[in-house]
Amino acid sequence: MLRSYEGIRYVSDKQVVVFDIGSAYTKFGYAGESNPRGIIRTEVMCTESRKIRQVFSYKNTEDLYQLLVEFLHFLFFRYTVISPKDVRVVVLESLLTPTQFRETLAKVLFRHFEIGSLMILPSHLVTISTLGVETAIILDVGYEDATLIPVFEGIPVLKAWQALPLASQAVHNCIKKEIKEAIPDLELSERIIEDIKVRSCFVTTKDRSTKLRDGSGHSPPSAVKYPGVKSFEIPGHVRENAFEILWERDNDNLTIPTMILDAIVKCPMDMRRPLAQNILLVGGTVMAKGFLSRLKSELIHLVNSDFYSDILKVRTFKFHTAPCHANYTTWLGGAIFGIADLPARCISKEKYLITSRVPDWSSLLDNRKFI
Numbered sequence: 001m002l003r004s005y006e007g008i009r010y011v012s013d014k015q016v017v018v019f020d021i022g023s024a025y026t027k028f029g030y031a032g033e034s035n036p037r038g039i040i041r042t043e044v045m046c047t048e049s050r051k052i053r054q055v056f057s058y059k060n061t062e063d064l065y066q067l068l069v070e071f072l073h074f075l076f077f078r079y080t081v082i083s084p085k086d087v088r089v090v091v092l093e094s095l096l097t098p099t100q101f102r103e104t105l106a107k108v109l110f111r112h113f114e115i116g117s118l119m120i121l122p123s124h125l126v127t128i129s130t131l132g133v134e135t136a137i138i139l140d141v142g143y144e145d146a147t148l149i150p151v152f153e154g155i156p157v158l159k160a161w162q163a164l165p166l167a168s169q170a171v172h173n174c175i176k177k178e179i180k181e182a183i184p185d186l187e188l189s190e191r192i193i194e195d196i197k198v199r200s201c202f203v204t205t206k207d208r209s210t211k212l213r214d215g216s217g218h219s220p221p222s223a224v225k226y227p228g229v230k231s232f233e234i235p236g237h238v239r240e241n242a243f244e245i246l247w248e249r250d251n252d253n254l255t256i257p258t259m260i261l262d263a264i265v266k267c268p269m270d271m272r273r274p275l276a277q278n279i280l281l282v283g284g285t286v287m288a289k290g291f292l293s294r295l296k297s298e299l300i301h302l303v304n305s306d307f308y309s310d311i312l313k314v315r316t317f318k319f320h321t322a323p324c325h326a327n328y329t330t331w332l333g334g335a336i337f338g339i340a341d342l343p344a345r346c347i348s349k350e351k352y353l354i355t356s357r358v359p360d361w362s363s364l365l366d367n368r369k370f371i
Contacts, residue, residue, distance in 0.1 A: 016338040017080055020092040020123070020331040021105075023056045024143035024168065025284070027331040028075055031090060031338025035324060036331050038079055044070045061104055068108045076113065084113035086349075090338045092123045092330055094140070095147055096163060099360065106358045110349055117346045119338070120358065124149040125156055126333035127282055131320050135271075136278040137260060140330070141246075141285040143168045148259045152271050160266035162259040168285045170245045171197060178238045186232060200224050200234050201242040203290035206297040209244060243288060247298060257298035265312055277318040284327040292319065 016031035022042060029036035042055045044067055055071050058064035076084045089109060093102060102120065109115045124138040124147070134154040140147050148162040172193045179186060179196075188196075204212075211218050220236035249255050254262075260279065264272050281292065299317050302308055322329040347358060 015082075016088045016090055017076075017082065018090045018092070018331060018334045018338050019075070020328070020334060021055075022094075022142055023054075025327075026071075026075070027328045028080055029331065029335065030080075031335045033335055034332070036328050036335075039328065040075075040079065042071070044074070056101075061100060064101065064104045065108060068105055069112055072108060072113060084109075084115050086114065086116035088117050088119075088338075088346075089115050090119045090121060090334050092126065092334045093120050094123050094142075095149060095161065096145060103358055106347070106352065107356075110352045115349065117348050118352070118358075119342065119346045121334055121337055121345070122156070123330045123333075125151060125154075126337050127280065127330050128154075129333045129336045130322055130324070130329055131280065133278060133320075135274050136280050136320065137263060137275050139256070139260065139279065139281050139283075139286075141167050141256065141281070141283040143284070146246075146256055146259065146283075146285075148263055150263050150267055150271070150275050152267070152275065157263075157267055157271070160263040162263050164250075164254055164256070164259060166246050166256055167283070168194070168197070171201075171242055171285070174245045175201065175238060175242050178241065179234070182235050182238065183232060186230075192226075192228075196226060196234060197242060197288075200226070201239045201288070203243040203246075203288050203294045204240050205290070206247075206294060206301065209247070212240075243291070243294075246285075247294065255298070257295060257302055260299060260317075261302055261308055261312060264314065265308075272312070272314055276314045277316065278320060279317060280320045280322060280329075282322070282326050282329040286326050 018027075018029055018031050018036075020027040020036075024042060025039050026042045027036040027039050029038070043052050044055065045051070046053050047070070053067065055064075055067045058067055072084075076082060091105065106118060106120075109118055124140065127138050127140075128134065128136045128151055135152050137148065137150045144165065144167055146164050146166045150157040150160050172190065175193050175197060176188060179188065208218060221240055223233045223236050224239070225231055225233050246256050249258070264275055267275060281295075286292070296317065296319075300315075303312060303315060303317075322332075324332050352358075
C-alpha cells in the first residue's frame with residue numbers, strides 16, 4: 001500500500017518503478033498499476049545554456065550522462081516522488097535503442113542514483129502480455145520510427161523485423177512544410193505543430209486519397225482557426241494531407257502496410273496466418289483519427305496486388321484492441337512484467353559494480369553455452 005506524507009512516498013520492498021523512455025515522451029509509474037502516473041516530454045532544461053534539450057539529442061557519452069542525470073532526477077524526485085536508492089527499476093527498451101544509450105543509462109542508475117536492481121525488457125515482447133496471448137505482430141509507430149517485430153509463441157522472429165522512418169516526426173515535417181507554403185511569414189514551434197496535428201489533422205480514406213492524387217476534383221475539408229496570441233487558419237488540404245507521408249511509397253517501395261506484409265512473408269508458412277490474425281498497434285501516432293481504417297484498406301489493396309498475391313495467400317487481417325490507450329500500451333506490458341519475480345533478468349547493484357556492463361542478447365559473452 002502506498003502512503004504519502006509531506007511529499008515523501010513510502011513504498012514496500014516489492015515496489016517497482018517502470019520507465020518507458022521514448023524519443024519524444026516518457027511514461028513512468030509503478031508495476032502492478034493499470035496506467036502510468038504520468039507522461040512527460042523526454043527533455044531537460046540545460047543548466048548552462050538555459051535552453052530545453054531533448055535527451056536523445058546528445059553529442060557524446062559524457063553529454064548523454066549529464067542529460068540523463070538531470071532527467072532522471074526530475075523523474076525520481078518531482079514526478080514519482082521516491083528515493084531511488086536501492087529501489088527496483090524496470091526500463092523498456094526499443095529494438096533500435098543504441099547500445100551507448102542503454103549502457104550510459106545503466107551507469108547513471110547504478111552509480112549516480114544507486115538503485116537496487118535494473119531489469120531491461122524489450123518493448124515489443126512485453127507488449128503482448130497486455131493481451132494474454134503469445135503470438136502477435138507488434139507495430140509500434142512512435143515519434144522517430146515505425147518498428148515491427150512478429151512474436152510467435154513468445155519468441156521474437158528477429159529475421160522478419162522491420163523499421164522505417166515513418167512516424168510523427170515525418171508528419172510534423174509535412175505539416176510545417178505545407179503551412180510554410182500557405183503562410184510564409186509564420187514561424188511555428190514543434191509543440192504548436194504537434195498541437196495542430198492532434199487537434200485538426202486526420203487520416204483520410206484510401207479512395208479519397210487516390211482521387212485527390214489523380215486530381216479528380218474533390219474539394220478539401222474546411223479550414224479551421226487555430227487559437228492563440230497570433231491566431232491563424234489551418235488550410236483544409238494541410239489537415240487532410242498531413243498523414244499521407246505514412247502511406248506514400250519510398251524509393252524501395254516501402255510503406256507502413258508493406259512492413260506488415262513483408263514481415264509475414266519472411267516468416268515460415270505455418271506462422272503466417274496466426275500472425276496476420278493477431279496484429280497489435282501501439283504508439284501515439286496510431287491514435288490518429290482514421291489510422292486503423294486506412295491501414296486495413298491499404299493491406300487489402302496490397303495483398304490483392306500482383307506482387308503480393310503470388311507470394312502471400314493470406315487475405316484476412318485482424319487487429320487486437322489493447323486494454324488501454326495505444327500510447328502507453330508498452331508501459332502497461334512493463335508494469336505487468338514488473339510484478340513478476342524474474343531474478344535471471346535482473347541486474348543487481350552488486351553485480352553491476354563488479355562487472356560494469358549490461359548483458360546483451362547479441363553478445364557471445366552472455367549467450368555462450370558452457371558444457
